Structure formats: C-alpha cells, structure tokens
Amino acid sequence: MAPSYHRLGEVPRKRHVAFRTSEGELLTEEVVGTEGFSGTYSILYHRYAPTRVLKVAEVEPVPPAPTPANDTTLRHHLLRTLGALTPGADELAGRTWLAWNDDIRIAVSAFGPEPGRFVRNGGADELHFVHQGAGTLESVFGRLAYTEGDYVAIPKGTTHRWVPTTSGNHHFVVESPATIRLPARYQHDGQLLEHAPYWERDFRKPTELIAADDPSPYDVWVRVGDRTAVYTLDHNPLDVVGWDGHLYPYAFSIHDFEPISGRQHQPPHVHQTFELAGAVVCSFVPRRLDDGPDVVTAPYNHANLDSDEILYYVSGNFFSRRGIEPGAVTLHPRGIPHGPAPGVAEKSIGQTTTEELAVMVDTFRPLTLAATAEPLDDPDYPTSWVR
C-alpha cells in the first residue's frame, strides 16, 4: 500500500466509463485491487487488453523454490553475502534464498547491468532494499528511479522489470503474500502523522509513463508461490496511458528515515519502517545515541521471545558486533539470547553517535534456513561471544 493517492497520465472524470484515445479507440480499463476489492486499489487504462495472451508455458521457477538447509541445528547464523554470489543475468536469476516461512521469503540478489525480464509476482508483495546499484524500475505504473539506500516496494500483480544503470547490483529482498504497508500507528485518515519517522514527501512515486504501443510478442514471467508460467502477450505490457489510486510501486530512501533517540535505549519499535502479516521491517540509521546519565548505549542482551530476527548490515561500524562486514546477514532464532560482543557494553558508555546502517526483519513465526544460504554461513558464529 502506497502512502498516498497518486495519478499519472490521463484518466476519465468518472470510473468505469468509456475512455478513448484521440483517434477514438476505446482504452481498456483494469482494476487492480487487494483483499477482495475491499482493500487498496488502482485503476489503469491500457492501450491493449491485458488478457491478450498468445501462449502459456509452465516453466521451472527462477530461482528454484527454497529447500531446507542440511544442518538444521537450532543456532545463530552469520551469512556473508557481498562478493559471495555469482551475479545472475537479471534480478530474478540473481536471487539466493536465505530463509523463509509461510508469511515471508527472504533473499539477496546479485545481478549484472542488463535490463531484466518482465516479471509479475502474482502471489506476493516485494520489498527490495538496494544495497548496491541504481537504475529504473519500469512497470505498468511508469518509471521509478532508484538508487543505493532505497527501499523499493512493488505490490503483487505489478508487471515490471529492473533496468539497472550500474554493473554491480546487490539487493536484500523480502516477499510477502500479505500486503507490505506502512505501520497503521503512523497514519490517521490516510495521512502520515507528526510522530512518524517519515512523511509523504519522503516517498517517491512513478514519474513518467512508458505507454508503449508495440503490437509484437512479449514474455511475462508470472510467479505465484512455487509455480511460474511464461505468458506470451501480443503486445508490450507496459502500455498504460493513465492510472490513479493507492496501489503502485514506490521508493523510500533509508537515508530519509528520521531516527528517534532519547535519554535511554529506545526499543526496536522506533526503528519500524514497514509492517506485514507475520513480520516487521525496521531501519537502523546513523543517529545520536542515548544521552542519559551513565547509560550503556550498546543494546542489552536480549531474547525476543516470539520472533526470529534477521539483520542485514549495510554500512558503518555496527557497534554491537565485531567482524561483521557490509552485506552480512545474521539470523538470530527465538529461544537463544544474543547481544553485544564482549567489551562493547563498557566501551559504549559515553559514546554519543553511531554510523551504523542496517535493515532488520523480525518474523513472528520461526524461519527455516535455506539450503542455498548454507555455503554463506560461518559455523563459528554461535560461539563468537566468548572470543
């Protein structure tokens, strides 16, 4: 769900009425809506009906469906992802599953500079954190520029492709069958409130329609769960000449997240950026540290009893841990406490700022480590607190 209503291109004055090109051709209206059309929706006007399909072919999913790791030991994991992956031909081919449950799938994706295939994830919203790379997300909703540090949210059902302008691209990717939204407590009557860590002006929307008029065959990779089919349309699917509504891809830079600090350690809630059924996504950004008398600014040892925690380290010196480089991912399952490295608590007293930048996903149901994450895993991590 996007943070506000948006309109791009031409739309008729009323919904569901005849809308024609200047040559008199009737345009095709499409309503894309969530939750049985009781939820957020947008209305798009296509040059060609989106149902104009020449061929349907079932294919093996890309990437292959996640399977559990061989080592199922209940323990903390440290996965080093940057430079450890073979870049794929595009964002989808470059994905490596890290962990998943029924509510969420978590991956990293490394890919090259070529424009990607057309994809429609019909089964899940996607949230990409762009660690490295920049370019344009092209979709039926138009062009959306993105760069390093951006979250890019793509609602399910959005036909799109990634068009990078950079050779090295590294994304942290979350897929959720439920809508990925801004937390309800930040909003009232559709407006972001004064206490929210961001405002409408911080969210970037598609700026320019593609409005392709190309009646030649185009393949769209349609994904729902572990099923993938290639749909060959008889036209370029990015043919929308106008749309409006609350459902569309948008970008938000983690550098625009306004951190909240206080006299004492602030709980993870102040870092929350997105919510979805079964998980929260939080941003840890450079900020003033707690400045009360005698405070230990390093986080306390903690046991989040009802969550598994994934942390994706972006940059800065993540001050509670040592030996964790950018692109590293920690998985701290429930049932096992974790906390600062030895000596860090003492050193943190009197520290006034932190430059750490990280994305956290806390899931309410246990995560399964993916077999594809195993080669990235440091087996010594669980005992790293005594070294």
Ligand SMILES: [Fe+2]
């Ligand atoms: Fe934690």
